Amino acid sequence: MSEQLYPVSIEVNGTLREAQVTARLTLVDFLRDTLRLTGTHAGCEHGICGACSVLLDGEPVRSCLIYAVQADGCKLTTIEGLALPDGTPGALQDAFCETHALQCGYCTPGMIVAAHALLETNPAPDERAIREAIGGNLCRCTGYQQIVDAIKHAAEKRNGEGTA
Amino acid sequence: MKAAPFEYARPATLAEACSLLAAHGPDAKLIAGGQSLVPMMAMRLARPAWLIDISRLAELQRIAAPADLPVDEDGHFVVGAGVRQCVMERDPLARASLPLLARALRWVGHVQTRNRGTIGGSIVHGDVSAEIALVACVLDATLELRDTAGVTEVPAREFFLAPMITSIAPEQCLTEIRFPVWRDPGKHAAHGCAFDEVSVRHGDFALVSACAQVVVDADGRCLRAELGIGGAAPVPLALPELGAQLAGNRLDEQAITAAADAAVGLIDPEGDLHATADYRRHLARVLVQRVLREAKEDATRKLIREQMG
Numbered sequence: 001m002s003e004q005l006y007p008v009s010i011e012v013n014g015t016l017r018e019a020q021v022t023a024r025l026t027l028v029d030f031l032r033d034t035l036r037l038t039g040t041h042a043g044c045e046h047g048i049c050g051a052c053s054v055l056l057d058g059e060p061v062r063s064c065l066i067y068a069v070q071a072d073g074c075k076l077t078t079i080e081g082l083a084l085p086d087g088t089p090g091a092l093q094d095a096f097c098e099t100h101a102l103q104c105g106y107c108t109p110g111m112i113v114a115a116h117a118l119l120e121t122n123p124a125p126d127e128r129a130i131r132e133a134i135g136g137n138l139c140r141c142t143g144y145q146q147i148v149d150a151i152k153h154a155a156e157k158r159n160g161e162g163t164a
Numbered sequence: 165m166k167a168a169p170f171e172y173a174r175p176a177t178l179a180e181a182c183s184l185l186a187a188h189g190p191d192a193k194l195i196a197g198g199q200s201l202v203p204m205m206a207m208r209l210a211r212p213a214w215l216i217d218i219s220r221l222a223e224l225q226r227i228a229a230p231a232d233l234p235v236d237e238d239g240h241f242v243v244g245a246g247v248r249q250c251v252m253e254r255d256p257l258a259r260a261s262l263p264l265l266a267r268a269l270r271w272v273g274h275v276q277t278r279n280r281g282t283i284g285g286s287i288v289h290g291d292v293s294a295e296i297a298l299v300a301c302v303l304d305a306t307l308e309l310r311d312t313a314g315v316t317e318v319p320a321r322e323f324f325l326a327p328m329i330t331s332i333a334p335e336q337c338l339t340e341i342r343f344p345v346w347r348d349p350g351k352h353a354a355h356g357c358a359f360d361e362v363s364v365r366h367g368d369f370a371l372v373s374a375c376a377q378v379v380v381d382a383d384g385r386c387l388r389a390e391l392g393i394g395g396a397a398p399v400p401l402a403l404p405e406l407g408a409q410l411a412g413n414r415l416d417e418q419a420i421t422a423a424a425d426a427a428v429g430l431i432d433p434e435g436d437l438h439a440t441a442d443y444r445r446h447l448a449r450v451l452v453q454r455v456l457r458e459a460k461e462d463a464t465r466k467l468i469r470e471q472m473g
Contacts, residue, residue, distance in 0.1 A: 003169050023172035023215065026202075045165035046203040050276060059250070059279040065202045066280065069172050070195075070217060114275070135367055136274025 008072040012037070013081030021068045028052040030068035031078060039079040039109050043138075050137030053110035054078050060117040062136075079109035082116055092116055095154035096147070103141035110137045115151045124155055167205035174217040178310065181218050182337060186312045188214045190334040195219065196246050199273065199281035200289040218337065221246055224284070229257035230345050239345040245284020245338045249273075249296075252283060261345045264303065264377050267359040268295040274367040284338045287320070290330045293370040293395035295359065297324065300341060301402040302375055302392035308340040315339075324399035346379070346388070353381040354470065356463025358455040361394070362447050364438060370395045371439045374451035378415065380463040382471075386415040391423070391455065396433040396448045403427055415460045424452040 005020040012035060019034055026045070031037045031054070043051030045064045052063040055077035082090050089097070092112055102108045111134055118125055118133035125133070130151045131144075139147060175181040185192055193212035195201055196219045204210040218224060224246030230239035241261050243252065249272055252258050252265065259266040272278055272286065272295050286296040287307065300307070300320035307323055309316045309332060316336070323330050332338065346355060361373030373394035379387040389407040394400045406423050413419055433444035 004171055006172060023170055024167040024205075026166075029166075046206045047199065047277065050274070053276055056279075060276045061279050062276045064206070065199055065277070067172070067198075067202070067215075070198070070219065117275070133275060135365075136276045 006069045006072075008068055010068070010071050010073070011075040013077060019068075023067060023069050025068045027054070027063035027066045027068050027071055027076075031063060031076075034068075037078055037080055041106055041109055043106065043110075048138070049107070049110075050114065050134075051107050051110040053113040053137065055081075055113060055117060058117075058120070060114050077113075079112060082112060091157055092119070092151070092154040095150040095157065099146045099150040099153055101142060101146040101150035107137055107139040107141075111139065111147055115147075115154070118151070119155055119158065124159060125151070127152070165206045167202075168208055168211045170205075170212055170215055172215050172217065174220065178218070178221055178223040178337065178339065179312075181216055181221065182310060182312045182335070184214070184216050185335045185337065188216075192216055192334075194337055196224075196282045196285045197248065197277075197280040198285075199277045200285065200291070218246060219282075224339060226340065227251075227255060227258065229261050233261075233348045234345060235348050238347050241343045241345050243283050243341045243343065245282060245287075245340060247283050249278040249281045249283060249286070250275075253278060262303075262343055263355070264357040264359060264375060265296070265299050265343065267357060268299045268375060271295050271359060271361055271363075271367070271370070271373070277367075283341060287323070287341065288330060288332055288338050290324055290328045291369070292324075292327050292397065292399060293361075293373060294400065295361070295370070295373060295394065298373060298375060298392055298394040298400040298402075299359075300343065301400045302377065302390050303344050304390070304402070304404070305344065306342040307338055308342070309333075309336040310339045311335045311337070321402050326398045346377070349379045349381075349387065351470075352467075353379050353387055354463040354466035355379055356459040356461065356466065358458035358462060360451050360454050360458070362451065372396050372433070372444050372447035372451055374448065374455045376452075376455040376459040378410070378456070378459045378463060380415060380460055380467070382467055384414050384416070384460075384464070386410045386413060386419075386460075389415075389456075389459075391427070391452065393427060393431055393448050393452065396431040396444050398432075401431065403430060406430075410456075415456065420453050420456045423456060424449045427452045 043049035192214035226244040228242040361370035376391040435441040
C-alpha cells in the first residue's frame with residue numbers, strides 16, 4: 001500500500017520549492033532529505049533539543065514538530081539562509097567562531113536561528129533575554145557561556161555598525 | 165521517531181472540520197499547533213488515521229476583551245481555541261485583563277513551542293502540569309465545545325478527568341475559552357496574582373506548579389482569593405474552598421501557612437523518575453506559600469502606587 005501524497009509549495013530561503021510529500025514527513029526531514037538542505041540538524045525528533053529550529057514566517061519554530069504539509073504556503077528561513085549572499089558566514093556566525101561558541105557543532109544551527117530571531121526583535125538583549133531565547137536549545141559541549149558571549153558580541157557588532 | 169502513516173485534511177471552515185470529525189470518529193485527531201500531539205505521534209503513543217488541521221481557521225482566532233474593568237460583576241475575556249500562545253503573550257489587552265494567564269504563559273514551553281502551540285491545544289491535551297489548564301481551572305473558565313449537533317459548555321473545573329483524559333468527545337472541537345475577569349475591587353483594594361513552578365529545566369514539564377489570584381485591601385485583608393496546584397493530582401486542581409477560607413481574613417504569614425498545609429492535605433501526587441510523591445508534596449507546600457505571598461505583594465504594590473499617584 002502506498003501512502004497518499006500531498007502537494008506542498010514552500011518558499012525556502014527566498015526560493016519557491018514544490019514537492020509531493022506524505023503527510024507524516026516532518027519539516028526537518030523535508031529540508032534535509034527532500035531538499036538536501038542539511039544545515040538544519042535533526043536531534044531528538046520530538047521537540048526537546050531545539051537543534052532543528054528554523055524560522056517559519058520569521059518566527060523560530062521546531063521543524064521536527066511540524067509536518068511539511070502544514071507549512072504549505074509558508075516562508076521558511078534555515079541556517080543556510082542566514083549566510084551572506086556570497087555564502088560566507090554572517091555576523092552572528094562569525095561571532096560564534098570568535099568566542100568559541102561551538103565544539104561539536106550539532107546544536108549550532110538551532111542556536112544561531114534562535115539567536116537571530118532574538119536580535120531581530122530585540123537588538124540589544126541583556127543576558128537574561130539571551131538565556132531565555134536559547135532556553136529551548138540544548139548544548140551538551142559548551143556549558144552555554146560562550147554561546148551567550150557570542151550573541152552579546154554579535155549584538156554589539158551589529159549596533160556598532162549601525163551607529164558608526 | 166517517525167509517526168505512523170496518516171491522511172491529512174485542512175478544512176476551510178469550522179463546520180467542515182466538525183463534519184470530518186463526525187465522519188472519521190475516534191480515528192481522527194484535530195491538529196492546531198501540534199506541539200503536544202506531534203511528539204506523541206513521533207513516539208507512536210498516538211496513531212490517528214486522519215489529522216484534521218484547524219490551525220488556519222479564522223473562526224478559532226477570536227480575542228475579545230471586556231472594554232473596561234467590569235464594575236458590578238465579573239466580566240469575560242474570550243479566547244479562541246486556536247489563538248497561539250505567543251499571540252496571547254504579546255496581547256496588551258490580555259496582559260491587562262488576564263494578568264494571571266500572562267504570568268503563566270512565561271512558563272509554557274519555550275519560544276519555539278509558544279510560537280506554534282495554542283491556548284486551546286494545551287487545554288485539550290490534558291497534561292496535569294499544563295500551566296494554561298491550571299489557570300483555566302483556578303479562574304473557573306468556561307469551555308465551549310462544538311460538534312455537528314451544536315455547542316456545549318463545560319466548566320474547566322469539570323473538564324479534566326484524569327491524566328491526559330478529558331470529557332471531550334472524539335467528535336467535539338474546543339472552540340473558545342471564556343476566562344472570567346474579576347470586577348474592579350474599588351478604590352481601597354487591588355488585584356494581585358502570581359504563578360510559580362519547579363521543573364528540571366525552565367520550560368520543561370513542571371514537577372509541581374501553583375498559582376493564586378487575590379484581592380487585598382489597604383489593611384492587608386484578603387477580600388477574595390482563588391488558588392490551585394498543577395502536577396500534584398490526577399487533574400489541574402483548583403482549590404476554591406481554600407480561597408473562600410482566605411477571604412475576609414488578614415492574609416498574613418499564619419493564614420498563608422495554614423492554607424499551604426490545607427492544600428497539601430487535598431492533593432495526591434504520584435512519584436516517578438523525576439520526583440517522589442513526598443518531594444512533590446513538599447514543593448506544593450512551598451509553592452502555595454510563595455504564590456500567596458507574591459500575589460499579596462503584587463496587590464499591595466498596586467495600592468501603594470494608587471495612593472501615591
